[in-house]
Amino acid sequence: MLTPGEVKLSDGRSVDFANLDIAATAPCLRVVADTVAELLPYYGSVHRGAGALSERCTREYEQARETVADVLGHGPGDTVIFTRNTTDAFNLLARAVPADTTVVTFDAEHHANLLPWRDTIRLAAPRSPEEAVEALDSCLYRRQNPNALVSVTAASNVTGEVWPVERLAEVAHRHGARIAVDAAQLAPHAPGRLAGLGADYIAFSGHKLYAPFGAGVLAGRADWLDAAEPYLAGGGASAHVADDGTTRWATGPARHEAGTPNLIGAVALATALRTLHHRDLAATEQALLHRLRTGLAALPHVEELRLFPAAAERVGIVSFTVPGRDPGELATTLGRDHGIGVRAGLFCAHPLTRRLLSEATTRLTGTPETTGAAGCEPGADQAIRASFGIGTTEGHIDRLLAALR
Missing domain, CATH: 3.90.1150.10 (Aspartate Aminotransferase, domain 1)
Incomplete structure (x- = not known):
């Protein structure tokens, strides 16, 4: 440390x-700082070069993505997108949610998971984990719109209380809804639990995970993300741009990672996540x-x-x-x-x-x-x-x- x-x-x-x-922001783990220091002499372009530096940096960046996917237990139908932080991740997801989807959340949320959504049902903060489960079950049973996304914290940044995410995920899935989880505060304390939450989407920040180098994660089901307009329009997100400006966008993580990616942040985050996962x-x-x-x-x-x-x-x-x-x-x-x-x-x-x-x-x-x-x-x-x-x-x-x- x-x-x-x-x-x-x-x-x-x-x-x-x-x-x-x-x-608010965790200090840097020594192993993270050492990993970053070792990589810096080889810093080069990611996905955009053929020399030794670019090849190594591209490999390190994609290995960081694989590390995150492994810890989260994600498979072929999922994707891992590197963002700036949890707030950035939820804003990206809010842009990708189909227009006819109702988002259900609680008024106990951090603003990162309270403010980005469009069509929202905001439930009152529950007095117990059991009340949270019952309130969500009742809401989804009575809802008019068949398409819904539940978005909830895993651990409160105010009280530290751990929410019953696994049970909330069961309720959401039973009603045909998806669930997104704000794991910004759970990831640093219990990274081993992330794979078992049952979340369709999960977001967290490197700077709360002892890797303060400006990277975060949005990980989850790829279909909505592949169908959405790119979060940022630019190089990397575009697979082909015609002379008349017509653009064919990339699929997969590249669709939402336009511009030069934060290699150092991604490697730092993955190193911290891997280290804490084994402690x-x-x-x-x-x-x-x-x-x-x-x-x-x-x-x-x-x-x-x-x-x-x-x-x-x-x-x-x-x-x-x-x-x-x-x-x-x-x-x-x-x-x-x-x-x-x-x-x-x-x-x-x-x-x-x-x-x-x-x-x-x-x-x-x-x-x-x-x-x-x-x-x-x-x-x-x-x-x-x-x-x-x-x-x-x-x-x-x-x-x-x-x-x-």
């Missing part, structure tokens, strides 16, 4: 930086998660944000509120005086976070709080999020709890 090491505090002391903002991260992470949640619960003026019951399955993400304290100022103080990196905000999931903030404040004070339509600027209508992963220690968790006390 590449880390900054020690950072200076406001009083002049130096401490090991406690990076508890990994859900058991669960035991250490769950121990840290228990330590943090137990410590927060013991603080009298701190309330954790949660949608599902307290015992529901989670990854290493915890958001909380401290009523009466400005979240932006609190996050700044944690960084300046304690060497702790956290995030203050609504986490690009505004409807969910505002709802959970109101509920948490009610639990603490007994008085409902009216929350406004805040943006990402600092203010009371925000929460604090602590998120962790590889490199997080018990000492980092204890320092946060001590600072809050």
Whole structure:
């Protein structure tokens, strides 16, 4: 893991930086940095040359695609497209969804999976995994349009709660619908589960997967993607351009990967995914998660944000509120005086976070709080999020709890 090491505090002391903002962007794995450094001297064009550099880079790029497909368990009828990130992946998929398709999602989603869709049924955020399954089953049973795509998160970037994607996929398929999964937060914590989700489409980002080199993935069934207009018009996406401008577009991943591809990002992402796929991260992470949640619960003026019951399955993400304290100022103080990196905000999931903030404040004070339509600027209508992963220690968790006390 590449880390900054020690950072200076406001009083002049130096401490090991406690990076508890990994859900936003994860640091780079050492193996990823080494792989990139080894490839850089051979950097050349992909799919567009016959020399030694181009041949090697083309091979590395397509091997990265094969690695992703292998980890996801995808077969001949599927495709892997390299994108910029999860947001880019969902916007691509939204362009490819047939015009007569209704998209069903929940208002607990990250904006990447909330905003790109056209014809949408947005279900209320459920109070439990079981309620999510029941709500989707009822919605698909009553829908008027026979063509539907369900799009849902695998793990919340606000609460860390793991959604029952496998069961939601069963419901979707039973009703003849497809399902797309936002795996941006599940992939870094449990990459071994991606192949078993039952998803028709899956999207995630390299920068959350310890490979911060500007690549993401949209992977899944090829038919819609092959039938759609290219996401970007340009070289690589075009198989033939006639003198009169008539264009025959490529099929397969090339159709949506116009221009010079992000070779370094794709190789970095595949390296990280392969590395994490062979590591058991669960035991250490769950121990840290228990330590943090137990410590927060013991603080009298701190309330954790949660949608599902307290015992529901989670990854290493915890958001909380401290009523009466400005979240932006609190996050700044944690960084300046304690060497702790956290995030203050609504986490690009505004409807969910505002709802959970109101509920948490009610639990603490007994008085409902009216929350406004805040943006990402600092203010009371925000929460604090602590998120962790590889490199997080018990000492980092204890320092946060001590600072809050």
